[in-house]
Amino acid sequence: MKDDIILRVIAKLTMPFMVLFAVYVQFHGDFGPGGGFQAGVIAAAAIVFYAIIFGLAAGQRLVPEWLVEKMLAAGVLLYAGVGVAGLLLGGNYLDYFVLAHDPVHGQHRGIFWVEAGVGLTVAGVMLKVFYMFAGRGRIDEEEGA
Amino acid sequence: MSQIAAHYSYWITIFLMVAGMYILIARGNLMKKLVGLATLQTSVYLLYIAPGKLIGGTAPIVAEGFATYSNPLPHVLILTAIVVGVATLALGLAIVVRIREAYGSIEEDEILALDRDAADPAD
Amino acid sequence: MAVVVVAMASQRNLFGVVVLFGIYSFLMATVLVALDAVDVAMTEAAVGAGVSTVLLLGALYLTGGQEVKPLHRPYFPLVLSLAVGGALAYGTWDLPAFSDPLAPIHTHVAPRYLNEGPKETGVPNVVTAVLASYRGYDTLGETVVVFTAGAGVIALLRRRKQKHGKK
Numbered sequence: 425m426k427d428d429i430i431l432r433v434i435a436k437l438t439m440p441f442m443v444l445f446a447v448y449v450q451f452h453g454d455f456g457p458g459g460g461f462q463a464g465v466i467a468a469a470a471i472v473f474y475a476i477i478f479g480l481a482a483g484q485r486l487v488p489e490w491l492v493e494k495m496l497a498a499g500v501l502l503y504a505g506v507g508v509a510g511l512l513l514g515g516n517y518l519d520y521f522v523l524a525h526d527p528v529h530g531q532h533r534g535i536f537w538v539e540a541g542v543g544l545t546v547a548g549v550m551l552k553v554f555y556m557f558a559g560r561g562r563i564d565e566e567e568g569a
Numbered sequence: 570m571s572q573i574a575a576h577y578s579y580w581i582t583i584f585l586m587v588a589g590m591y592i593l594i595a596r597g598n599l600m601k602k603l604v605g606l607a608t609l610q611t612s613v614y615l616l617y618i619a620p621g622k623l624i625g626g627t628a629p630i631v632a633e634g635f636a637t638y639s640n641p642l643p644h645v646l647i648l649t650a651i652v653v654g655v656a657t658l659a660l661g662l663a664i665v666v667r668i669r670e671a672y673g674s675i676e677e678d679e680i681l682a683l684d685r686d687a688a689d690p691a692d
Numbered sequence: 693m694a695v696v697v698v699a700m701a702s703q704r705n706l707f708g709v710v711v712l713f714g715i716y717s718f719l720m721a722t723v724l725v726a727l728d729a730v731d732v733a734m735t736e737a738a739v740g741a742g743v744s745t746v747l748l749l750g751a752l753y754l755t756g757g758q759e760v761k762p763l764h765r766p767y768f769p770l771v772l773s774l775a776v777g778g779a780l781a782y783g784t785w786d787l788p789a790f791s792d793p794l795a796p797i798h799t800h801v802a803p804r805y806l807n808e809g810p811k812e813t814g815v816p817n818v819v820t821a822v823l824a825s826y827r828g829y830d831t832l833g834e835t836v837v838v839f840t841a842g843a844g845v846i847a848l849l850r851r852r853k854q855k856h857g858k859k
Contacts (some may be wrong), residue, residue, distance in 0.1 A: 449734075454815040454816065454820055456630065456817065457630070457733075457734050457817070458731070459731065459817075459823065459824070461648060461651075461652050461735055461739075462731070462734045462735050465738040465742065466738055468743065469738065469743060472743075493846075496842050496843075497839070500835055503831075503835050504832065518828050518829060518832070520825060528814040531812070531813040531814055531825055532813075532814055532815070535820065538828060539824055542831065542835050549656070549838050549839065549841060549842035550743050552842050553659045553663075554743075556846065557662070557663075557751060557754065557849070560666070560849060576784055579781075581694065584694055585693060586780070587777035588773075589697065591701060591770065592697075592700065592701050594773075595701075595766045596701075598706070600709075600748075600751065600755060601706065601709055604709055604748070605701075607744065608716065611717065611736070611740060614720070614736065615720065618727050618729045620788065621729070622728055623728075623798065626728060628729070629728070629817075629818045630816055630817045631816045631817075631818060638818070639727070639728040640798055640802045641805060644819045645819055645822045645823045645827060648732055649823075649834045651735050651736055651739050652735070652834060652838055655743055655744055656842075657841070658744055658748075659845055660845060662748065662751040664848065666751055666755060669754065675755050
């Protein structure tokens with residue numbers, strides 16, 4: 425598909441907007457629809473789009489496998505870490521009120537980091553599953569080659 | 570008569586659910602079963618969100634100028650359910666791919682026949 | 693949507709089934725917007741019509757088979773499905789009417805979240821506030837579920853570096 429000029433141009437034009445939209449949805453989730461899940465899926469969809477048009481190798485050069493695997497785990501650790509931070513600062517597990525000088529600011533901070541963790545993990549999982557499926561290759565083709 | 574109009578949303582949801590269930594149990598192809606399962610899950614989202622809607626309300630984002638909001642609690646549950654559903658689908662598809670590589674087919678009848686032949690002490 | 697599902701059930705070509713599933717997801721997302729569930733509609737559109745369809749297509753490419761074999765006798769599943777549908781419809785007869793403001797789900801917990809949520813958390817989007825703050829523990833569990841699914845797919849589909857096929 426990378427030989428088709430229309431697809432290449434459209435992909436290069438729209439990919440930055442897709443990634444920007446994903447970041448917008450992630451951070452604007454407090455004021456409009458959005459949040460971690462949607463942002464993660466949209467970001468993964470942008471990379472999948474790139475990989476479909478330009479080939480899996482180009483996609484894996486853009487977002488390498490080790491990065492995706494780290495993202496998977498980092499998101500969950502970030503979420504759990506916010507909970508532990510609540511414990512260390514004197515509140516309950518996942519208590520946001522103690523995270524800042526003011527309960528409402530603490531909530532803001534807690535929600536921000538928690539949504540970031542969720543977005544990371546969701547994007548990582550979607551991308552990793554796509555890489556696994558796309559990189560496998562059919563069994564009968566392998567035996568012939 | 571107004572009873573029927575009031576419950577219409579439930580019945581269309583039940584029809585979608587039952588259709589998804591039918592695809593799941595009546596078809597032998599594993600991929601189609603998975604699609605039926607995904608349809609069943611999607612119709613359950615409708616089952617939860619339809620009762621939360623208030624006619625004349627708006628999306629549950631508190632803003633100036635709006636008085637009634639639709640119920641936000643089902644939205645929260647269904648957000649989680651959607652992501653869990655896609656996780657299930659991904660795992661199910663991975664299992665189907667492995668089954669295909671191990672048995673050479675994704676039809677339930679053929680796989681059961683292969684299993685029965687392998688279990689027979691015929692050789 | 694009912695038409696799409698019936699078409700999905702009777703279609704033999706698996707590629708057509710996957711495309712119909714994408715159409716079904718899009719229609720569901722539209723219906724969800726009409727029901728004021730904007731967060732859910734965005735997630736359903738992105739996940740159902742985007743990622744799910746891509747994964748199904750990927751798996752379809754890997755499993756190869758395009759056609760479904762004709763089935764034997766679908767009478768028992770049909771009767772069973774109709775029986776379950778009838779039982780569910782009978783159960784919903786007593787449920788509150790559509791969009792009844794006095795229904796129990798609108799009168800106990802929801803007004804508290806709608807009124808106190810923005811004040812306590814400072815976040816106008818009540819769905820995000822409930823998801824990340826009031827019910828944050830459930831969201832942690834869900835993130836772990838997604839992570840487990842990813843780990844499971846990695847465990848199932850990882851290939852060793854040898855060139856002789858599956859391990």
